[in-house]
Amino acid sequence: MAAAPFLEVDDIEATYEDVILALRGVSLRVEEGAIVALLGANGAGKTTTLKAISNLLASERGALTRGSVIWKGRSTARLDPAELVARGIVQVLEGRRVFPQLTVEENLLTGGYLRRPSRAEVGNDLARIYTWFPRLKEKRRIRAGLTSGGEQQMIAIGRALMTRPTLVLLDEPSMGLAPIIVQEIFEIIRTLNEDEGVSFLLAEQNAALVLRYADHAYVLETGRLAAAGTAADLAAQGVEALYLGDAPGAAAATSSSAQQF
Amino acid sequence: DDAKQQYFPLATFRVGAYASSGIPVWAGTIDYLRYINEVEGGINGVKLFWDECETEWAVEKGVECYERVKGGKNGSPVPIFLPHGDPITKALTEKSVADKIPLVTIAHGRTEAIDGRVFPYSFPAVFTFWSEASSAINFIAERAGGKDKLKGLKIATVYHDSPYGKETQTPLALLAKTYGFEDIQIPVPHPGNDQSAQWARIRQLKPDWVFLRGWGVMTPVAIKTAAKVGFPVDRIIGGVWSGSEEDVRPAGKVGKGYLAITPFPAGADFEILKKIKEHIVDKGKSDLKDLKSFGSVYYNSGVNEAIIAVEAIRTAQKKFGARPINGEEGQWGLENLNLDDARLKEIGAYGLQQPLKLSVRDHEGGGAGKVLQWDGEAWAIVSDGWVKSDRELLLPLIYERAAAYAKEKRITPRPDPTSN
Amino acid sequence: MSASSAGPILELRDVSLSFKGVKALNALSFAVARGEICALIGPNGAGKSSLLNIINGVYRADEGEVVFDGAPFRRIRPLEAARRGIGRTFQHNALFKRLSVIDNVLAGLTRHSRTTLVEHAFGLPRDLAESRALRARAEDIIEHLELTPHRGTVVSTLPYGVQKRVDLARALVGRPSLLLLDEPMAGMNQDEKRQMSRFVTEANAVLGATVVLIEHDIGVVMDLSHHVVVLDYGRKVGDGTPRQVRNDPDVIAAYLGTVH
Amino acid sequence: MAFLIETLIGGLLSGVMYALVAIGFVLIYKASGVFNFAQGAMVLCAALTFVTLRDQGLAFWFAALVTLAIMVVLAIAVERVVLRPLMNQSQITLFMATLGLSFVIEGMSQLVMGASVHELDLGIVDTPVEVGPILVSQFDLVAAAAAGILVLALSVFFNVTRIGISLRAIADDPQAALSIGIRLQRLWRIVWGVAGFVALVAGLLWGSRQGVQFSLTFVVLKALPVLIIGGFTSIAGAIVGGLIVGAADALAEIYVGPLLGGSVSTWFVYVLAVAFLLIRPAGLFGERAIERV
């Protein structure tokens, strides 16, 4: 565990519109090649944490007001989201944010542009996505806004994978997907993780499921870290209990200073 | 000590769509006022002082300005207000009666306000649009060799499709009936930046003359489009608001030969302009930033208006004493204003301003214009002095309209003190 | 053709729907018995949502017909469907997001309103009486679905799970005889799903609404439904009791996989 | 008959001039979903800068280059000061912001360059050409050619698929675009810069037609029906819409106006545009709104 920190989130505090305090001193680490789960009830701050890492808060009138995010030893504070994608961090936004007017294939292509790949590369990458999600291949010429809810989720994930990331921030990947697809997605995650060393930070509601795949897990509660540990430990403790916040080992994330109200 | 000076507020428009005309106009006015103050020591020793209030030529802002200044300043009352714009004038017409502040609107405003019995505080002095139309026709007659030669001519009016543009339809119809020319009316919608259809029609109808009653960008586009369809530009006579340098210059070379009728002849040779140049402009005290505009139509119009205001105050002072004049006294001054050639020569405005005699029944007074021709660089006066309008022919109709207005508004016309 | 309370409340007869030549639904037929909870499952893009859209008039079937309460139609306007008593919740959140919870629920009662604009504008007695009555109904449902603490909150500010409940309240308040639910439990944690299941059962048992439910959580489907219809590529590949369907190898292969 | 054809040709050529302004809107709408009302102010700003530089004695090309540079600076400023802080806001808010922007640009332009009217001579001879009985304006032909070239160039630019698709992605969902590494800010700057260039071309052609003055900003009003008919998102639509509007406008002025006793062109094409919309709610070539439940 003493390896060079891959992603290190240190005591961050995030606000929206200068007044709504969404995170109060959250710290977490993702080791290279790990799958880490981020759990928590609705509104606990999972999405906000992911956005803080990918620097997308600014586009929602939010901001990091304290703490730092260190990616491969460097602070990400000054990098714009595109720069982060170029350096390997990509986020799959919650709630299937596809580009409705673009076709399915165009949606996927947008994910590849940053690398300026050659035609052949693009073709390969596309083919890879299509083997994972054959459904998308059938729908490649349909405008994404017209596809079904689950198809849109696949597009969003596929699009992110097109950037060839080293760390994927996945926000509720299982939402609205058929069981078999959920299973497939987690298998894909595992494959990518094992074969290509891609790391994952997964925000999920389905704790039982995600803990089966993750190495490590963190539990958030109203913007604070409520628990952390290996996935196996947490699974054993029973996640339900964790959600209520009375779990043992709650991290010392109590520095609830800087009330913004 | 402001109370000993004469307040004279200015509702300017130096930004917005009409800034390009507003800037020289107000420079002309301010330069003349400065000249009066600095060279003549005020009007009979009463110096003028003023505030500017930006209206952007918008009604609400104009009304706001008027309301802001109408009470005078530091004890000095407002003698005359220059609304400068049709819509603003309309909005102020009734307020001015209540407030007893005369509005002087040269070459705009309501034509029927000529009748001071119904419109006691409106002064569409010098040159109403009806006079403009009539003078233009008379100039055509002059060129044709007499009014009898008008018979059978085709005269097309290309007008800005707005109340302003339509204002001349009635007098032209009357004149057409009287003189037997054919009256063709062609509207151009605001702003008029595309007139291919209108000029295609002109090409088809082949009129002998075009009377161009434009506004803003409509004029240069008209001139250019005329050239495009091959209509001779020296057969186009612009109205007052189509007759400034700002109107022709953008048309470029093809504007050479274009005519315009105006009560504000351009030129820097008039006596008073020479004096302003000497005492104000050359001393760096001019309000003009771009001295190219000195002596332009708009600049001279500003001087012209200022002259009328100053002379009206002077006239009022004769009756009320050499002190600041209030609105009611200003009205008296205006209604007794008499600028004959002798007086015009005295103040150096001979040729720049036409002889003018106002009265209760006649708030216009003049009714003549000069015709200018553009030589590519500047205007030259080409008419034989002032071209008069057929006011006798038009006045009965105007009085009729004023009476109708009085009836609708339930106004009892004020008696004309001079007629008994 | 009177509404026979014995026959199925909803019947689809050879319904087909295609988009630009792609068949979303292919000659689909099945019936939903009065008073049951019928689950509709199938892989993503199988045509489940599209089917609901046909039933309440958002889409028009290319072929076939839908029989609701004894009356057949191919095309119905959404408004007409609502008036006849078809209620609906949505897969993607489709709440009136700038309105409060109570207002969202009250909007679901619009079709029961008999007053006019003028009465609303001047607060005439009939309007006052009616809005009191409607409000009482709305409050009822809100309490029932345990939304009372949120009643005045603007819905867009609520957690996702609560929003889904508001969606249900909005559909239920109009007392639909047929309630179409499109993935009402997506994005919820186990607790919330349990709670939601309870509400659906109650809507069915207490309020007497027949329910057609789309859901991907097979555990929920098993617990809740009386009848399951499985779609794949717009066709029906299974139709029976939950138990039958669950053990159907085709269904397992196409949809369930091994994770449950 | 000849008269009809002449009117029609005149109208079509004017239509191309409208299309030129409309393209500026399309560019920005395509790339950010913003209906940029400041386009008119940009036309004024570009033309005014150019003319002022020319009046200072700069050579034509040099003046054009400097103007272009200024438009690019403007684009960068707009991205930084207006677009970025307003990312993810509703379109109507952005629309209003561009209205505010138009005040700023107009004010700045006039503050620096004054309000006087300038002549702009591009040196295009405009003696009418006679083709049989029909008169055609040379200037309009040149303008049409310029617009044509511009449209071709822009179409190529946008069909360099990467940029084209990226821009459409941004217009659909800027945050999602950011999340997958589309360089939103850079693209916005590029697009606003290109829109500045289009504004320059439109400013030069319109300016030489009517003089460079404040009312240049009003040309947007004629561009709107073009947009409605063509669709907000299509460059080709702008051209087709422009032709339709130009022709309809000219014909209506000649044949409908006299029947109604006045000039009809302020509203005629708008009413026509609404008629088009009733048949195609997103214009001829626009992207239809997607609504799925």
Added chain:
Amino acid sequence: MSSAETEAAADFVAPGAARDWRGLRRALPLGLLLAVAFVIVPLAGTDYWFNAILIPFLIMALAGLGLNLLMGYAGQASLGTGAFMATGAYATYNLLLRLPDIPLPISLVLGGLIAGAVGVVVGLPSLRIKGFYLLASTLAAQFLLEWIFNQYGWFSNYSTSSSISAPKLAILGQDLSSPVGRYLMTLTAVVAIAAVAARLVKSQTGRAWSAVRDMDTAAAVIGVPVARSKLSAFFVGAAVCGVAGALWAFAYLGTVDARSFGLDRSFQVMFIIIVGGMGSIAGNFIGSAFIVLLPILLSQVSDRLFGGTVDAGQLANLQRIAFGALIIWFLIKEPAGLAALAERGWRRLRPSGTAGPERGSRPGNTGKIF
């Protein structure tokens, strides 16, 4: 009139004893405000304040209210406001002229209703068109109506300049043509209409509007009559704008022609609601204050500060720039409008009202009508 007011107050007071007190606390500031507006201001105001500031401020707020009902509540974007105002003005003028026996308030209401009817026609395309396309299509009405009033003399009783002017303003023999009289008349109309509007937006009609605005497909599915709601919004919105137009013509300017109600006016009103806050009644007043008063303030301030030292033209340009920049700044600061900003400030002053983290004004959810 006063009955409509108490109605509005009553509306704030939700039933239930516990809420009575809260309702009272909300109604109290409003009551105070009205007392000041009806009693103190008429005693203390000057001509300048009435004629140049208060009357246009109130009327523009009313026009804002009309557009806000249509656009802020029902989500139907329109740039036809000017045309609706013109219709109201010309209709009222003709009623006063041709049916002189009808009392002034009734003519005003009838004029508004006629504008509303025109609004319904203008709104017909909204059944098919949305968003910017709808916005642009309302321009057709804007230009067409402006043209009609300008073109056909009948509407202006064949006045030479196709302008209309106010007949003597009087109610029950009370002369209202003094500035105070016109102010009170305007105020009364504005308060009465605002009270009705406040009722309306909370009624079933208002909810249907908001439902259509937020999600029209869902609205139809749950039984909201979408087409009827859209048209009724056009009707009410246009009617309110119509009354505003009539007041603009008769209580403010005295004489207008159709160009007073041009596109600029439509934009101005739209500014008011965007700056003030869409979907907020109070926002119209705040927005109107911003749009009407700010330029005056800017010009007075800059005159004080730089008068005489800086060139007047440049000063005016600077004001224009400042105005534009302020608009952008406010939009950035608070995309949901100044009303939301004010509310937040208010809540901050009284911390009892703030409860925990909440997505109160989550961007993208507020004010998003397309």
